[in-house]
Amino acid sequence: MAFNWFAKSNVLIPYFTLGDPSISESEALVRAAFDNGAGIVELGIPFSDPIADGPVIQASHLRALSSGESPTISAGLNVVQRVKQDYSKPIVFMLSVNLIMSYGVKKFFNDAKIAGLDGVVIPDLPFEEASDYLAASRRSNVAIVFLVSPLCSPERLEQIVRATEGFLYLISTTGTTGARDTMATDLPAFVEKIKAIRDIPVAVGFGISKPRHVKEVMSYADGAIVGSHLVTLLSTKGSSSVIHEISEFAAV
Amino acid sequence: MTRGHFGQFGGRYVPDTLFSALESLEATYRTIAPTQEFKDEFSKLLKDYVGRPTPLFLAERISAEIGAKIYLKREDLNHTGAHKINNALGQALLAKAMGKRRIIAETGAGQHGVATATACALMGMDCVVYMGEEDIQRQSLNVYRMKLLGATVVPVTAGSRTLKDATTEAIRDWLTNVNHTHYIIGSVVGPHPYPTIVRDFQSIIGREAKKQILSAEGRLPDTVIACVGGGSNAMGIFHAFVKTKSVALVAVEAAGHGLDSGEHSAALNRGTPGVLHGSLSYLLQDSFGQIQLAHSVSAGLDYPGVGPELSYLKDSGRIRLETATDTDALASCRWLSRTEGIIPALESSHAIAVLKTMSFKSDDIVILNVSGRGDKDIGTLMEHGL
Numbered sequence: 001m002a003f004n005w006f007a008k009s010n011v012l013i014p015y016f017t018l019g020d021p022s023i024s025e026s027e028a029l030v031r032a033a034f035d036n037g038a039g040i041v042e043l044g045i046p047f048s049d050p051i052a053d054g055p056v057i058q059a060s061h062l063r064a065l066s067s068g069e070s071p072t073i074s075a076g077l078n079v080v081q082r083v084k085q086d087y088s089k090p091i092v093f094m095l096s097v098n099l100i101m102s103y104g105v106k107k108f109f110n111d112a113k114i115a116g117l118d119g120v121v122i123p124d125l126p127f128e129e130a131s132d133y134l135a136a137s138r139r140s141n142v143a144i145v146f147l148v149s150p151l152c153s154p155e156r157l158e159q160i161v162r163a164t165e166g167f168l169y170l171i172s173t174t175g176t177t178g179a180r181d182t183m184a185t186d187l188p189a190f191v192e193k194i195k196a197i198r199d200i201p202v203a204v205g206f207g208i209s210k211p212r213h214v215k216e217v218m219s220y221a222d223g224a225i226v227g228s229h230l231v232t233l234l235s236t237k238g239s240s241s242v243i244h245e246i247s248e249f250a251a252v
Numbered sequence: 253m254t255r256g257h258f259g260q261f262g263g264r265y266v267p268d269t270l271f272s273a274l275e276s277l278e279a280t281y282r283t284i285a286p287t288q289e290f291k292d293e294f295s296k297l298l299k300d301y302v303g304r305p306t307p308l309f310l311a312e313r314i315s316a317e318i319g320a321k322i323y324l325k326r327e328d329l330n331h332t333g334a335h336k337i338n339n340a341l342g343q344a345l346l347a348k349a350m351g352k353r354r355i356i357a358e359t360g361a362g363q364h365g366v367a368t369a370t371a372c373a374l375m376g377m378d379c380v381v382y383m384g385e386e387d388i389q390r391q392s393l394n395v396y397r398m399k400l401l402g403a404t405v406v407p408v409t410a411g412s413r414t415l416k417d418a419t420t421e422a423i424r425d426w427l428t429n430v431n432h433t434h435y436i437i438g439s440v441v442g443p444h445p446y447p448t449i450v451r452d453f454q455s456i457i458g459r460e461a462k463k464q465i466l467s468a469e470g471r472l473p474d475t476v477i478a479c480v481g482g483g484s485n486a487m488g489i490f491h492a493f494v495k496t497k498s499v500a501l502v503a504v505e506a507a508g509h510g511l512d513s514g515e516h517s518a519a520l521n522r523g524t525p526g527v528l529h530g531s532l533s534y535l536l537q538d539s540f541g542q543i544q545l546a547h548s549v550s551a552g553l554d555y556p557g558v559g560p561e562l563s564y565l566k567d568s569g570r571i572r573l574e575t576a577t578d579t580d581a582l583a584s585c586r587w588l589s590r591t592e593g594i595i596p597a598l599e600s601s602h603a604i605a606v607l608k609t610m611s612f613k614s615d616d617i618v619i620l621n622v623s624g625r626g627d628k629d630i631g632t633l634m635e636h637g638l
Contacts, residue, residue, distance in 0.1 A: 096527070
């Protein structure tokens with residue numbers, strides 16, 4: 001498998017929750033994000049009990065789940081299928097492992113391939129439990145993007161760096177998703193460790209909320225993921241502010 | 253079977269940030285727990301501080317009524333009033349060995365929160381307990397006890413505001429403060445190695461019961477009964493008997509308003525396999541994998557999941573599943589109170605309820621785990637006009 005999602009460096013990766021505030025608005029946001037400089041879009045499928053996410057994303061999931069629509073995997077794949085007719089940039093799902101397990105692992109990767117989904121981030125699926133998922137991913141050519149934190153042991157880091165496809169998602173701080181004022185400072189050295197194992201793009205997430213964070217991340221990594229900050233903006237100021245913020249961040 | 257799995261169940265479904273903490277916990281546990289020093293310190297606490305061994309009491313009046321010999325394992329007589337203290341002390345000792353001075357815990361009925369707050373007070377550690385707002389309402393006495401013991405009780409307002417959400421919030425705290433914090437999970441749930449550690453620390457219940465019944469009756473029991481929420485008191489008393497196939501193990505889940513009402517906590521009876529809070533196990537979930545709300549009159553059973561080892565024992569046919577409704581449990585609480593002078597916790601009352609629905613032979617020996625005392629439930633009992 002070869003994924004070339006980082007032909008250009010400094011890739012901005014915004015996150016949206018499917019169905020918050022509505023599925024059609026999520027689709028419009030994905031399109032607008034691509035039009036305004038996003039290199040990859042991460043689309044979250046809402047789950048009732050997301051343990052890796054902070055209060056902002058959890059609240060967004062609960063809004064989506066109580067909206068009256070069904071923001072399911074199938075609904076997400078429909079959005080992907082429509083957007084991919086007009087855009088070639090990658091879309092990845094971010095979702096809890098239980099949603100895929102419930103959908104069926106093989107069926108998920110088959111349907112994802114048909115819809116044109118490029119990859120999937122599963123925060124609570126560690127490498128050690130992933131063999132069925134990896135096999136299905138290889139057959140379907142839908143990438144599994146693994147997450148690592150700076151707390152990862154050298155032995156595990158090597159396995160994860162070799163297993164991930166598309167890019168490696170580096171969790172910038174301990175804790176759950178959520179915007180923060182300051183970010184961890186030991187990340188550049190950690191990215192070097194990753195690159196020494198394998199020349200794979202590294203995108204940094206968890207805590208990015210300001211243009212200076214994006215600039216800082218891009219100085220040592222290949223991509224910056226912005227989630228909670230955009231979700232907060234969306235719920236307080238609406239989609240035009242979100243798109244404006246994406247173009248500002250993309251211009252850094 | 254790979255390490256940390258019970259058949260297909262269990263595992264370690266957590267974000268990478270927690271992986272190293274779980275590895276270090278497992279390494280500490282495997283190194284420290286088998287040492288004589290740890291064993292001595294733990295046994296001494298269980299004896300001098302908790303008051304173990306707890307009695308195995310032949311309940312003659314209910315035995316006569318049921319028509320079998322019913323023995324009660326009196327975990328309600330432990331210090332702090334339930335079996336939860338066994339695990340809280342064991343894990344606090346582990347935290348001490350790991351050099352972690354801040355302890356967090358989740359609690360439903362408040363018994364695990366009280367046990368953890370107690371262990372922390374005893375060992376001079378900081379203690380933060382996450383508790384759903386709804387549980388705070390129905391278990392106000394335990395909230396007060398935790399505060400008196402010096403713990404900070406954090407109300408959880410997300411989701412159903414019960415044990416499920418308190419657990420999620422505790423995991424979040426741990427993700428953020430993992431360097432200096434140990435998370436004492438209160439049941440045989442969560443990512444590996446928790447289900448094994450909690451079972452091991454609770455297995456004293458079954459080991460004592462086995463010794464006590466051999467001394468009282470000269471033979472093993474025919475049946476062992478325990479209620480199941482997450483499953484820590486059940487695994488605690490079952491573990492010593494799992495390999496002895498002649499002993500029937502009965503797990504009693506909360507049927508709430510009835511198994512067909514959709515308002516119950518019977519994950520083993522009505523759930524499907526899925527991942528919640530870091531392990532694969534039977535779960536109450538909808539067809540899309542969204543976790544459903546559990547219901548039980550007893551806060552300690554009000555959880556949509558169950559321990560992975562119990563899921564495995566279910567699939568392998570080793571345990572027998574029974575249920576009791578809210579109404580059954582309330583009636584059984586009154587029954588045991590008036591017949592034997594023991595006010596059981598509403599959780600344990602579910603186990604007591606099946607004595608009346610199961611059939612026994614007159615020479616059957618039954619051990620029932622009275623996992624906790626009912627004082628904490630007085631408010632609920634009064635509300636239901638008992």
